[in-house]
Amino acid sequence: MRSMIYFSELKRFMNDVVIVGGGIIGASIAYFLSKEGRKVRVFERDPTYKNASFPLSLGGFRRQFFQKENILLGKFAKEFIFQLPDLLETKKNGKPTVSVVPNGYLLLFDNEQAEEQYEALKNHSLCNAGTKNIKAEELPKIFPWISSEGLETATYTDSKVEGWVDPHMFHAALKNKAIELGAIFEKKEVKNLNEIEAETIVSAAGCWTNKLLSDIPVVPQKHTVFRVKCPKHIPEMPLTGDLSTGVYWRPEGKEYIAGSPNSKFDAPNLEPEWNDFEELVWPALAKRVPAFEELKLTGGWAGYYDTNKLDNNAIVGKHPKMSNVYLATGFTGRGLMQAPGIGRGLTELITTGSYQSIDLTCFSVDRVLSEQKRKEPYVL
């Protein structure tokens, strides 16, 4: 009897759910769990989010992937983003906006990559992704600013189902709504998951996951992006990824942002790799878009991808060796767009024991621990 009283007293003081990491993934999980009435506490060590991945991202959302689950998560991202002002309205801040630019994505492939892309298109079609595929020679008819030299095929959307958002505003909207629904965000660095007293613990520590869970192969991978100015501005340009060089770019206000194909594990700091611009990025841009010959570099920054070294795919679900620990990580450059689908999916798993909408079982922790690779080739 005494021990029963003791146990219920203990439960009263124990947290219901603790999320470690208040980035875009943590904020989304906090929102979806709070909506289901769970009492959520988020521990975030740096509420300025200076080095977190999401504020340094390009804000892109797309459905052009190889794996079906990534395509479906991309489709849900679009639905969620377009309904966001209503879904995330709060009494304090009204209807949030996230500055959506639905210019689409255009992905370019050379001869060697074309076969894999034709396979991916079968999955696009099974998922009703609404993507269009054309031979490279036809590209200039639709995108007159492009040179198709050395390309075999291209895939794009032109129905406002892909594009980009402002990552800060997206995060703030999720966080504010989670707080209105009762979630508490607290400044705290978690050194070890054992120090947390909660019925359910969710690790959403981004590229630092491996510091908390040493068996999870997710580590920081530094990526640099440059800001450039060009006399010819093409505001309707989609987010374009040239898979033949790995360079990607999109308009940003009156300028453009372009990402380097180079990346670094074990980078000691987030200093941009400035040499990449002249050595790699500018030549690739000028080859693909002749107007970019006249570019001027105006700035740049670097951020960490939350890279899953096993296969560049997400790791989501319950840790099989810990009774109350779940995790969501390893998004390898697509965590911002996957945040709504992952928040919803993990909430389903925690509250009902299984996935109810998109089946995310393929991202399970077991897959990673038993090293079953499920490669997502489209890392941009």
Ligand SMILES: Cc1cc2nc3c(=O)[nH]c(=O)nc-3n(C[C@H](O)[C@H](O)[C@H](O)COP(=O)(O)OP(=O)(O)OC[C@H]3O[C@@H](n4cnc5c(N)ncnc54)[C@H](O)[C@@H]3O)c2cc1C
């Ligand atoms: C240059 C660049 C471009 C990108 N472009 C895109 C894009 O276009 N589209 C897209 O979808 N994604 C993009 N990404 C990837 C995206 O930013 C990440 O996948 C996403 O931010 C991961 O979200 P997260 O919440 O897991 O990690 P984060 O955003 O890094 O948040 C993790 C948080 O956990 C906190 N934390 C970590 N450890 C602890 C601890 N022990 N205790 C307390 N707090 C802790 C950190 O302080 C951090 O705030 C890009 C990334 C970069 C760097």
